[in-house]
Amino acid sequence: MRNGVRASVLTLAWPRDMNTNGMDAHLPPSLSPEDGWVELDMAGPRNTQGSYVSGEPDGQRLRVRYYRRPADGALVGKVWFGPGALGPPGHAHGGSMAAVLDEAMGLAAWVAGHRVVAARLEMDFKNMMPLGTVATMEVTIVRVEGRKVHMAGALRSVDGTVFAQSRGLFIQLSAQRVEQLRDIWKGSRSG
Template sequence: MAELGSALRELVDAAVRTEVPAADLAAAAATARELAAALRVGGRGLLDVAAVDDPVAGERWYSPVYGPGSPVAPPLLVDSEGGGRVTARVTVPKALEGPPGLAHGGTIATVLDHVLARALRSAGRGGLTATLTVTYRRPVRLGVEHVLHAEVAATEGRRSTARARITTAEDPDTVLAEGEGLFVALRPEAAAATFAGVDHAPEAWTARP
């Protein structure tokens, strides 16, 4: 799955950069549809969790943020420091471009949201994003390795607040963007309704007993 994900990311990168003639584009599209048809033979339903996934442990192979099997993930590499702190590294590809040469603002918000949630997980907390505030200070450039730091700031009942920042690996003192998120752990009955039809337990997003 990781090998396929890597190959598909190469394909996506090639597709968003190509300037080949229209005839070559048509041939590539036909080949891509043939490959899609072959993969759908063993497909799963929209609510089915992949056999290799473990949502409670944070293993999501097709996550659009970090999944090694995902064709659209940057991917983001996260290292948990424990105690509510994580560090992550990411290099934004051409496929996630906003203004020319720069990461899309939504991509920046997405990776910030993810590391904030992972900081909660490292503290033994769960929850869904209730609010996310992003402050964009400087451009996040394509093809440059960036580092994200996130930590839990406060917890009260089912609510947790976490903060994160993005810098470049070469200049860790210059903050490019910051995020602050409020996460709320679901009550068991709310979790059951939210994840109705999903074939894995939703403990990762619920309040701890």
């Protein structure tokens, strides 16, 4: 007891294999495209190297590959949720799913020619995602109203189970701000 206040510490522990579902974190997942998907050109400022979400292609948190689906113009991709994405025991953290959909929605807008940043994200978590899952993402532009770009996205299992759905409002940047960001990007590439 200190200053009349009883202090206590609660320690939560569970077996190590409960955190990772016994998965071997060193096995590289297959992030190959589905039929009809085309590799996304990630040259220039769209390059996600260094990105919190997709910047570590061999990392233990997330591994992401983006594609285009020419049939409907959607940005699609595959994401592996590794042991570094741990939330509830054996499952991916909801924040990791939100971060993936945030990046994907923003990227889809940029690929379509809208230079945007996120203003609002809404997430609906439908099912817990086991660690080690390779999820399929799909993101589309819902509508454009002036500078506002409304987006929608989802993460699904191979059998179609929805893990999370998102909606986002993204705001188009001024040409001056886009140039400032390009200069920052170029400076980070030369250092």
